[in-house]
Amino acid sequence: MVIALTLVCAGDAAAQKTGELSRATALNQQMLQLYGQSRYADAIPLAREILAIRETALGPDHLDVATSFNNLAVLYESQGRYAEAEPLHKRSLAIREKALGPDHPVVALSLNNLAELCRVQGRYAEAEPLSKRSLAIREKALRPDHPDVALSLNNLAALYDSQGRYAE
Numbered sequence: 001m002v003i004a005l006t007l008v009c010a011g012d013a014a015a016q017k018t019g020e021l022s023r024a025t026a027l028n029q030q031m032l033q034l035y036g037q038s039r040y041a042d043a044i045p046l047a048r049e050i051l052a053i054r055e056t057a058l059g060p061d062h063l064d065v066a067t068s069f070n071n072l073a074v075l076y077e078s079q080g081r082y083a084e085a086e087p088l089h090k091r092s093l094a095i096r097e098k099a100l101g102p103d104h105p106v107v108a109l110s111l112n113n114l115a116e117l118c119r120v121q122g123r124y125a126e127a128e129p130l131s132k133r134s135l136a137i138r139e140k141a142l143r144p145d146h147p148d149v150a151l152s153l154n155n156l157a158a159l160y161d162s163q164g165r166y167a168e
Helices: 002-036 040-058 063-078 082-100 105-120 124-141 147-162
Strands: none
Touching (some): 002 040, 002 063, 063 105, 082 105, 105 124, 105 147, 124 147
């Protein structure tokens, strides 16, 4: 009888986990809609809740958790809250590197986002190697005319422009 009770509890836990993840997905759609409307202050509580749900349901090193860290960081950046955004970008990058390896295009996304955060703060010496690494990963993994390659090139150009390095 104890075994049956345990199985039922495990089933209930799995159902609850599925329900929570479904809720996170629905909240994520709302959060993206608010972000698209530039309603960052309204989107942040949703992003925090999504992160909490996913961390609890999936564990701290799941790729969906990395995405949640990234999204919350982007929202903070949109409000100029750079000190709050940076550790979230770094955590997202760490999870993605661990799960996917150092040369995956999704890792390049995190590198690119962290580089941009550094650039907008005038931390050019930190931004440049991150931006170059993002570009190198994307050039190797994707076709030369891929939009993500163009994005990395554009962001590196913006970094050089910010420094007055126009020839580069």
